[in-house]
Amino acid sequence: MQKFKNKVVFITGGTNGMGFSTAQEFINNGAKVIITGRSQQTVDKAIDSLGANAVGIVSNAGKISDILELQNKIKAHTNKVDVLFVNAGYGKFGPIEAVTLSDFDEIFDMLVKGTFFTVQQLLPIMPKGSSIILNTTFLTEVGHSNMSVYTAAKAAVQSFIKTFASECTSKNIRVNGVSPGYIKTNIFNNTGMSTEQIQGTIEAVTPTLPFxxxxxxxxxxxxxxxxxxxxxxxxxxxxxxxDGGLSRTK
Structure with a gap:
């Protein structure tokens, strides 16, 4: 079915993982998709895989100068965006005592400031009937050691869902969120963990998951x-x- 025929979808962080898979699904359903990635190399690789109905833009979700250029870059390809999926992001985890000001700013710049100003920049080219989806996390529902900064930033994004929805109602634009659990992505790659530590974490977590x-x-x-x-x-x-019921069945 071509549910999104003649629709334009914009996805931040669309070169891998959830963003890339979402781009594939939208294209399979008839949409034209524009994705962002942090480097030309990763963007080009993703576009090669996604095919002719995909366009890539190099943009860093944690860099405000890149975000403020999004509308101009998008207008080189289209005059509207029907669906916005604010997906870009990763986590850096550590105990309270080990978090630096740089770590804190990096996560909040990317997840909070990045989300807010991406929506701000895209709203003027989103027609009535459009949809905004923000990517949050199930981790805000529980208390996990070493995740205070990441979950605080995602909690701010959760708050945006409600406040953006209230403000966008008059524009006839719907705003919702998706809250992933443990998903097969490269989210651990930017944490500073070694390959062995990442594999160990996956092996330790998997038996605790409902499925x-x-x-x-x-x-x-x-x-x-x-x-x-x-x-x-x-x-x-x-x-x-x-999240496979993880936050509801414990």
Whole structure:
């Protein structure tokens, strides 16, 4: 089915993981997709895989000068965006005593400031009936050691869902969120953990999950497509948790 035929979708952080999988799903459903990535190399690689209905823009979600150029860069390809998925981000984890001002600023610049100003820049070219989806995390529902800065930033994004929804109602633009659990992505790659530490973490976490597996990026992608579609036309200001029941069954 071509549910998104003639629609333009903009996805931040679309070169891998959940963003890339979501881009694939939208293209499979007829959309033209514009993705962002932090380097030309990763953008080009993703576009080669996504095909002719994808366009790539080099943009760093944690760099305000890049974000303020988004609208101009998008206008080189289209005069509108029907769906915005603010997805870009990663975590850096550590105990309270070890967090530096630089670490704090990096995460808040990317997840909080990046999310806010991306939405601000895109709103003027989003027509009535458009949809905004923000990527949060199930980790805000529980208290985990070493994650205070990351979860605080994501909690701010959760707050944006409600406040943006209230403000965008008059524009007839729906705003919702998707809250992923443990998903097979490269989220650990920017944490400073070694390959062995990452593998050890995955092996330790997996047995604690209700279905004894990490989620697939496609399972997040399909949720994003639902929220962006007419099937969700009366869903506004909510967050769908996709964590295999982890935050609800413990």
């Amino acid at each position: 004894k597996r990490f989620g697939e990026p496609s399972e997040i992608a399909k949720t994003v497509l639902f929220l962006a579609s007419e099937d969700a036309s009366y869903i506004h200001g909510i967050e769908i948790t996709v």
